[in-house]
Amino acid sequence: MSNYSNDIHKRAEMFKALGNPHRLAIFQRLSTCCVPGTICSVEDAIRFTVGELGEDLEIAPSTVSHHLKELLRAGLIQSRRNGKNIECWIEPQLLDQLSDFFKVNSDIKQMT
């Protein structure tokens, strides 16, 4: 368990964080651009407040907070205070990185 590359550990942490349905729902909401009524651009990641993220989850605010801390710890999301709210978002490059993880060798395969 301890003689792995840090890469594996880091990534396992990410997947563990995504391994809870509530957290995955939060992550998915943050990764979904072009929500109806939302203006969507390439540069700006979509942002949601903690309250918004917990809205349809039917769990206590303290639990939402806990889950967000896990997502932060794993490096999956970013957050920043804006007035009374804490805004959360996902760096687009993170999505690219995760997407690439699952096609490590698909390019190599194409070449053979």
Next chain:
Amino acid sequence: MSNYSNDIHKRAEMFKALGNPHRLAIFQRLSTCCVPGTICSVEDAIRFTVGELGEDLEIAPSTVSHHLKELLRAGLIQSRRNGKNIECWIEPQLLDQLSDFFKVNSDIKQMT
């Protein structure tokens, strides 16, 4: 927790399974084609026996077995007996599906 779409649950199960460093190492080994000395083709997924998969992990065979059961349950890997061995592999389309999950809206973003 119970009023989510099955999709989210199913996928969370997958990520939970990948959230353990040992299982992620196993998964990575199975998803890695073109290992030195290996012939790699587009059609055939690479196969490893249970023993091979546990080789560098330094955990008991029973633990390897447990982890493989988790990966199977999550639908991440396939397995089949071949003589004394159980061979494991990953369906390439699963990797595509997982890769796509993280770029749900990147195409939409490109279009705006």
Next chain:
DNA sequence: ACTATAGTTCGATATATGTCGAACTATAGT
């Protein structure tokens, strides 16, 4: 039939996780 090899199942145990409510901190508006 016996033996060796490859994996699995089972029970035990220590540790991690998800959840809550209550009490707390931080900001904004009056």
Next chain:
DNA sequence: ACTATAGTTCGACATATATCGAACTATAGT
């Protein structure tokens, strides 16, 4: 200063997980 709103931190607790070794099943070769 007071109040309301937005989140967080802190125990507590029930449940899930990772791990092991021992005992088991399955196959192949002799």
